[in-house]
Amino acid sequence: MRAAWWRDAPRGSAVRQLIVGFTVLTVLLVVAGVVRWAMIGHLTASARVLTETIYPAGAANTRALQALTDAETGIRGYQLTADARFLDAYHRGSAEFAPALDDALSHTDDPTLRRLLETERVLGERWLTEFAAPIAAGPGGPAAVSTAWDAVGKQWSDRFRAAHREAEVWLTNKQAQVVRSISRLVPLAEATTIVLTLVSVGFVLVMAVRVVRGVGMPLSHLTRTLRRLAAAEHGARVRVSGPAELREAGLSLNTLAEESDRLRRLQQQQLETRALARAIGGAIGDALETDVILQEVVDRLGTAMHADRVWIRLGGRAPRAAQWHRPGLEPMLLDRAAPGTDLSRQVGVTDEARGVLTVELDPRRATTDDDRQLLDLVVEDLNRALHHAALHAQQRAVVAELQALDRHKDEFVSTISHELRTPLTSIQGYLEAIQDDMTAIPPAQQRMLGVVDRNARRLLNLVDDLLTLSQVEAASSELEKRPVRIASVVDLATTSLAPAATAANLSFTVDNRARDAHVAGDPELLERALLHLLSNAIKFTPGPGHVTIRCAVPSGRPDHVEITISDTGMGIPREDQANLFRRFYRAANASEQAIQGSGLGLAITRSIVEGHGGDITLVSELDQGTHVTISLPVALTPALI
Structure with a gap:
């Protein structure tokens, strides 16, 4: 049923016209192809005869003649001169004679040519065996020349050459026959191809004219309409004309354009x-x-x-x-019921x-x-x-709750710190009074008083740190700042802790290059931050070791001054470094070695530095030391100290 679908097309429809036209054109092309294929096949067969039989057999036959000629020349020279060197040509020619004829025979199946070549083989071999071989085996020279014997050799040689000429004549005639066949077939093939081509072209032209008139013009109008629609001319419509298929396509396109307009309006909405x-x-x-x-x-x-x-x-x-x-x-009352x-x-x-x-x-x-x-x-x-x-x-x-809790926390820390400071100060005062005259106190009690004094000082330092941290965080944006020469702050901090470094068997290096750098800040808080960092470096560096403080303006940031404190101490484990600036946090190795400290020093230092608009960074490797860098913005106003 599917194979005959075109039969249902109306007469004169574009489908029938195109099918009939293409069928005839296909038949013409097939006929032209078959004829050309047959002629090309015949030409190919003829050319194969020339290239695979006549030319190779003729060349091999010529080599056989040349081989026998070389053998004759060698035998003749040996007869006349008795020079054995002439026998080289004889031996070479006799060795090449049989292979050349075998090669010629391998290129032909024609019985006539094979008979002629076999005759050449027999005659040539008789000359070689019956005439030349005895001479080659003798002494040679003029004494060995025999007119009667030469006549026998000449007889066999002439008969061989006659057979060779007969074979050459056969090959020449065969070659001429094949060439004439090719010469006749080529013009015939060209003429047949031209005729069939002209017929096909003529038919195509006729069919093209009919298609252009019956299909091309309506199809061109349909194409123009499609282009107008594609160019957003939504009012363009097809003029329905032409074959049934094109009329149906035009009606469908118009319907599609109407539906597209409707969908476009809906999409726009x-x-x-x-x-x-x-x-x-x-x-x-x-x-x-x-x-x-x-x-x-x-x-x-x-x-x-x-x-x-x-x-x-x-x-x-x-x-x-x-x-x-x-x-x-x-306005309506909003308690009314909503309508359905x-x-x-x-x-x-x-x-x-x-x-x-x-x-x-x-x-x-x-x-x-x-x-x-x-x-x-x-x-x-x-x-x-x-x-x-x-x-x-x-x-x-x-x-709001967190802010309230933070305020309560700060108030609690501040209150507790003040409440603790007063009794601790009193305790410290009475201890100092007792320590002024301890001649009447036994040594054991003196040691106990020393322990009380050290722990009272630790508590007092902890309270001071808590008060400082609370004050800095509460008033970081309201610090009383004034121009400060940062080199002076570094000198004060290093002078204060140089004896502690010496006592801990540490070398202490100060590289204070930024003598003219000024910052806006509180010198006491800045000194306190440096004291915390230096005391940490001394505390966590076992002797003999080295602590360095360097103050300079970095080349890449001329608007900042950097203070770097480096040590060769125990370092900080990598997993602890992210939490070092939290309150009361201590690294694992510091806790394991029972090194005293509250864990507030770095938190206080960061609060002070950030309150001055700076930043602090820490780099450390376990057992390799620690490097802490403070970066502060430079002030343009000259410092007062």
Whole structure:
């Protein structure tokens, strides 16, 4: 059934015309191909006879003649001169004679030619064996020449040459026959090809004219219409004409264009709806207050939908409501029941903020799909906005609680520190008074008083650190800053701790290059930060070791001054380095070796440095030492100290 589908096409249709035309053209091309293939096959066979039989057999036969001629020349020279060197030509010719004839025989199956070549072989071999071989075996020279014997040799040689000429004549005649056949066939093949080609071209021209008239012009008009439609000329339509297929295609294209117009209008309406929804979503996306969000939604939705009224009611422990109405209408009571309409949607994502959004249209206006789609899109954005607003409210509450806790913590630390400082100062004073005269105190009690004194000083230093940290963090943006020569601060800190380094069997190097660098800050706090870092370097470097403090302006940052404190000490484990600046945090190796410390030094130092607008970095390798760098912005005002 499928093979005969074209038979159902109307008479004169483009399908039938093209099928008939292409069938005839195909037959002509097939006939031309068969004829040309047959002629080319005959030419190929003739050429194969020349290249595979006549030329190779003739060349081999010529080599056989040349071989026998060389043998005759060698025998004749040996007869005349008795010089054995002439026998080289004889032996070479006699060795090449038989292979040359074997080669000639291998290239032909023709019985006549094979008979002639076999005759040459027999005659040549008789000359070689019956005439030449005895002479070659003798002494040679003129004495060995015999006229009668030479006559016998000449007889065999002449008979061989006659047979050779007969074979050459046969090959020449055969070659001429093949060449004549080729010469006759080539013009015939060319003429046949030209005739069939002209017939095919003529038929194609006739068929082309019919196609152009019956199909080309209507198809061209159809193409132009398609281009106009593609160029957004939506009003373009096809003039229906031509064969049945083209008329049907034109009607289908016109129908498709009408449907495309309808879909385009629908898509445009959907795009406008989505644009309105995005505009409303964008308006409420940045709002974080629920009342603002609700009022923005009803205002924009009422205007966009040309509604009579739009209102939202949210329940929960804190009910919320918002409404909009077109000019000329009175505000409504929001506790009234919502009318039965499909423009009412549930909103809210939690039970505490769940309610209803209702749109009321003019009763004379029908609800459309665009209205419902716009309402659905707006509800999605409204739910997200309400969720964000709820999260924002929770975050504000949490932040307020955290801020209150932080204030209470600071107040607690400050209060406890002050309360501890007073009795510790009193204890320290009485201890100093007792230590001024301990002649009446036994040595054991003196040692005990020394322990009490050391621990009282540790507690007092801890209280001072807590007070300093609390004050710096509470007033980091309100520090009393003045121009300070940073080199002077470095000198004061190193002078204070140089004896401690010497006592710990450490070498102490000061590289204070930034003599003219000034910073804006509190010199006492800056000195305290350096003292913490230097004391750490001395405390965590076992002797003999080395501590270096370097103060310079880096080449890549001329607006900053850097203070680097390096040691050759025990280093810090890599896993502890991220937490070193936390309060009361101590590295594992420091705790294991029971090295005293509160874990507040680096926290205080960072707070002081950041309070001065700088930053602090730490690089350390276990058992290789530690490098701490403070970077502070340079002040342009000359320092007072």
